[in-house]
Amino acid sequence: MTETVAIGSYKDHERAALDAAFAPLHLDHVGALADLPQDVRESVRAVAYKGHRPFGAAEMDLLPALGIIANYGVGFDAIDVAAARARGVAVTNTPDVLNDDVADLAIAMWLMQVRETEHASRWVREGQWKARGEYRLNRQASGKRAGILGLGRIGREIAGRLQGFKMDIHYHARSEKETPGWTYHADPVALAAAVDVMFVALVGGSATAGYVSREVIEALGPEGVLVNISRGTTVDEAAMLDALETGRLGGAALDVFLNEPDIDPRFFAIPSVVIQPHQGSGSAETRAAMAALQRENVAAFLAGLALPTPV
Numbered sequence: 001m002t003e004t005v006a007i008g009s010y011k012d013h014e015r016a017a018l019d020a021a022f023a024p025l026h027l028d029h030v031g032a033l034a035d036l037p038q039d040v041r042e043s044v045r046a047v048a049y050k051g052h053r054p055f056g057a058a059e060m061d062l063l064p065a066l067g068i069i070a071n072y073g074v075g076f077d078a079i080d081v082a083a084a085r086a087r088g089v090a091v092t093n094t095p096d097v098l099n100d101d102v103a104d105l106a107i108a109m110w111l112m113q114v115r116e117t118e119h120a121s122r123w124v125r126e127g128q129w130k131a132r133g134e135y136r137l138n139r140q141a142s143g144k145r146a147g148i149l150g151l152g153r154i155g156r157e158i159a160g161r162l163q164g165f166k167m168d169i170h171y172h173a174r175s176e177k178e179t180p181g182w183t184y185h186a187d188p189v190a191l192a193a194a195v196d197v198m199f200v201a202l203v204g205g206s207a208t209a210g211y212v213s214r215e216v217i218e219a220l221g222p223e224g225v226l227v228n229i230s231r232g233t234t235v236d237e238a239a240m241l242d243a244l245e246t247g248r249l250g251g252a253a254l255d256v257f258l259n260e261p262d263i264d265p266r267f268f269a270i271p272s273v274v275i276q277p278h279q280g281s282g283s284a285e286t287r288a289a290m291a292a293l294q295r296e297n298v299a300a301f302l303a304g305l306a307l308p309t310p311v
């Protein structure tokens, strides 16, 4: 009987590796668990989970023998960890292997926003360079003040890269950290007021919902840029859209949104926004490492060994 269920849209090679290791049952989404026959549900001990749909107590209760939910991704906000703990279900994620990719994309998005590379590229492709001449002047990126909201694994990688851009680095986290001299702000509004660009690298979930509040956005101001690679939930999206549309926020570069992929169409009409399709960890190399770490967690659980990366 099936011990493992793989939930989500795995690439063919990831699916083949899962099949070779565990011969799992594949489901497109977590909602499909309810359609499984009872004897199948009762045999499931491990779930390899890939997705952003909520995996809560009701879904866990469909699998009475469940012992692990191995998440594909470092962000596990879709999984109700408290409900899992209450049922003795371990949750694992895939930290660190994706830090470089996500930090690289954050830097790329910031440069795209301030140097207007997307608009400038269109200027060339549409024949404007030839017809109308030089592209308009934009803003300098290097040598400014950068804020990191959430100085965790990814936040530190972003800050490290920003040092190469001669940035004056500020940060906010719930506690002051050991840093090479970066300026700590106990309050996110004070951080936003002190910087030209703010990178959001918080965890998602209910505890950080709306952490980038209307006040934080107003403090960043008409010259400020907000870069978000965390989760759409961490920003008050309605306040951000209002501020962008009225010029009270200078610009934004966003990889994550509420209601992905059906994002608010207001974003499409705002030229100061750089939009990415939640692809922070989306290189072939990093996704392979994430998939491998997820499989290592499932394998360790089934073998009764210590889990490599529990949350």
Ligand code: NAP
Residues within 6 Å of the ligand: 074, 075, 076, 095, 096, 098, 102, 149, 150, 151, 152, 153, 154, 155, 173, 174, 175, 201, 202, 203, 204, 207, 208, 229, 230, 231, 255, 256, 278, 279, 280, 281, 282
């Ligand atoms: P991490 O090392 O756990 O760092 C998370 C940061 O969030 C820490 O600075 C932590 O602050 C802060 N934080 C946690 N709970 C908080 C709370 N209740 N209030 C305020 N701050 C809180 O996580 P990571 O590995 O850097 O990943 C960060 C997030 O990036 C992930 O959770 C995920 O959502 C997102 N992500 C996005 C992509 C993408 O494709 N765009 C890819 C990977 C990850 P303290 O230091 O005070 O604890």
